[in-house]
Amino acid sequence: MTDLSKTTRPAFRPPGPGGWRGEFERLAAQPPRPIAGPPPRRRRIVVPLLVGASDLFLAREGLIGHALRLRGADVLFALCDGLPACDARTHDNDPAEMCRGCAAHGADALRAFGHRFVRLSELVDRDEARAARERAAACPPEALFAARLGGAALGDFVFASTLRYFRAGAFEADDPAVVAKAREYLAAATIWALAARALYRRLAPSKVFSSHGIYSSWGPWHAVARAMNVPYASYSGGWRRGTLLCRSDEPRAFDCDDIWPRWADRPLNAARRRRIEEYLGSREDNRADFYQYFDRLDRDAAAFAARLDVSFDGWRRRVGVFTNVAYDAARPRAAGAFPNMFEWLTGAVARAARDPRTLVIVKTHPAERRFIERTPGRWSAAAALRRALDPLPPNVRIVDPDDNVSTRTLYGLIDLGLVYTSSVGLEMAAAGLPVLTPGTGVHYEKPGIVLTAADPASYFAALDALLEDPASFRPDHELLLRYAYTLYFRKSIPFEPLDVAGWEAAGLAIDDLAELAPGRFPGLDALCEGILNDAPFEAPDADETPGGGATKRGGRR
Numbered sequence: 001m002t003d004l005s006k007t008t009r010p011a012f013r014p015p016g017p018g019g020w021r022g023e024f025e026r027l028a029a030q031p032p033r034p035i036a037g038p039p040p041r042r043r044r045i046v047v048p049l050l051v052g053a054s055d056l057f058l059a060r061e062g063l064i065g066h067a068l069r070l071r072g073a074d075v076l077f078a079l080c081d082g083l084p085a086c087d088a089r090t091h092d093n094d095p096a097e098m099c100r101g102c103a104a105h106g107a108d109a110l111r112a113f114g115h116r117f118v119r120l121s122e123l124v125d126r127d128e129a130r131a132a133r134e135r136a137a138a139c140p141p142e143a144l145f146a147a148r149l150g151g152a153a154l155g156d157f158v159f160a161s162t163l164r165y166f167r168a169g170a171f172e173a174d175d176p177a178v179v180a181k182a183r184e185y186l187a188a189a190t191i192w193a194l195a196a197r198a199l200y201r202r203l204a205p206s207k208v209f210s211s212h213g214i215y216s217s218w219g220p221w222h223a224v225a226r227a228m229n230v231p232y233a234s235y236s237g238g239w240r241r242g243t244l245l246c247r248s249d250e251p252r253a254f255d256c257d258d259i260w261p262r263w264a265d266r267p268l269n270a271a272r273r274r275r276i277e278e279y280l281g282s283r284e285d286n287r288a289d290f291y292q293y294f295d296r297l298d299r300d301a302a303a304f305a306a307r308l309d310v311s312f313d314g315w316r317r318r319v320g321v322f323t324n325v326a327y328d329a330a331r332p333r334a335a336g337a338f339p340n341m342f343e344w345l346t347g348a349v350a351r352a353a354r355d356p357r358t359l360v361i362v363k364t365h366p367a368e369r370r371f372i373e374r375t376p377g378r379w380s381a382a383a384a385l386r387r388a389l390d391p392l393p394p395n396v397r398i399v400d401p402d403d404n405v406s407t408r409t410l411y412g413l414i415d416l417g418l419v420y421t422s423s424v425g426l427e428m429a430a431a432g433l434p435v436l437t438p439g440t441g442v443h444y445e446k447p448g449i450v451l452t453a454a455d456p457a458s459y460f461a462a463l464d465a466l467l468e469d470p471a472s473f474r475p476d477h478e479l480l481l482r483y484a485y486t487l488y489f490r491k492s493i494p495f496e497p498l499d500v501a502g503w504e505a506a507g508l509a510i511d512d513l514a515e516l517a518p519g520r521f522p523g524l525d526a527l528c529e530g531i532l533n534d535a536p537f538e539a540p541d542a543d544e545t546p547g548g549g550a551t552k553r554g555g556r557r
Helices: 019-028 055-070 098-113 126-137 141-146 155-166 176-203 219-227 270-282 301-308 341-352 381-388 407-411 424-430 456-468 477-491 522-533
Strands: 044-049 074-079 116-119 207-211 232-237 243-248 317-322 358-363 396-399 416-419 435-437 498-501 504-508
Touching (some): 019 055, 019 098, 044 176, 055 098, 055 207, 055 504, 074 176, 098 116, 155 176, 207 219, 207 522, 219 232, 243 522, 301 407, 317 341, 317 424, 341 358, 341 381, 358 381, 416 456
Parallel strands (some): 044 207, 207 232, 317 358, 317 416, 358 396, 416 435
Antiparallel strands (some): 498 504
């Protein structure tokens, strides 16, 4: 089997002594080169760059901006230069000087890169910003998540940003600090929405292109675009290292639903089958992904059993329950059979553990401790479960986030898997296990791949049926492989000029900005076609495109 850590990729080099700003200056200082062919159609593209301190955003979006300019586009960046709250901050990393330094770094880097940009303060005057702050400060807690500006709904962004700030699993309306922070995020979202509205009216852009619209920093740009009928596209880092997931007129870019209908019935040829099988195998240690949780894995089932103080023999059923990070799984409104992850977790474990002949293994998410944003103890899945089921049933075992047991080893020890929205649901199904989700809308909830339920009664009925006979449902392996291939290789577009490790820009594959012109990088060409000409955001033939590669530990996409 191919070692994906050694798959051919572009030759990257790290930034020189001057860091990324020095790289931007060096590239931008080179004389422009003429591009052969007729002049392209002029398009106006707005790129909201909202975290100026991030070299990853500056490098990725800066390179994309240059590529668009080389294809004839007029590109304007929008840069934050001060807000009441920001998604670069968290409750334990919120220094007062962060805002000033972030804005200055972003402006310097954009100048070095040669990009035109407009500051937030140039789009929203002081009176408008003050009024937004005053309205937000007076907003009652129960109205925070229903907030709007004209036709743009802002409440969901406020919810997501607030929970991320505290890394919490629920909004605690009785906590003054939580409510105060939510009001700050509402003010920030409102100011961004005002800025977006002003800029769209001024420019009438052909397209707005920015990072995914989940939080208060980015979300208003998409929401206002939708309300004003301005075309927009969102992107996020893909699971596979060096790839991007993009969607047109959709603020979340974490699925392949837009192209799946074209691939659902296409049999995979030998090369594509081999590629997706090898990649799914690599998910055990994430060696081909943007982020790697563990430096080494433990595949010793006996040692794992000893750590849990349990034998895996003699049970009628063995159930694996896989959790999410609390704030990442939270929703402003109930989705699926349960209102939140904690009620699902408590209900599913209690139901499965009713039969003392059933072993329930709860695998808590490693990102609770092995991410740049550690989950506070009170919001850990294990703490929540122990509070709810006190005492914990004797046939329930909890796997610590730091436990380096191989998931593939764990899959071999269980008869069925229960997930909320975790990506391991797709991996377990690929391993042949029946998987049940509570209908939260996770991307792989497709008939034939996993079982889903819309309400508690149907969820528990489905769980009881699987406990009685796990073989009553088996994933359609061919369908699953086609879906996984579509997601990981067709929807995930290689962004060849830049290497990314975790939350950091790690290296460049170009020495000259002219290399960003059409014809050098197939993935970049596809990305620009989607932005400029409304082509489907789909990768070139993955069997011909470099991808994969080793990763090092880092952070969020």
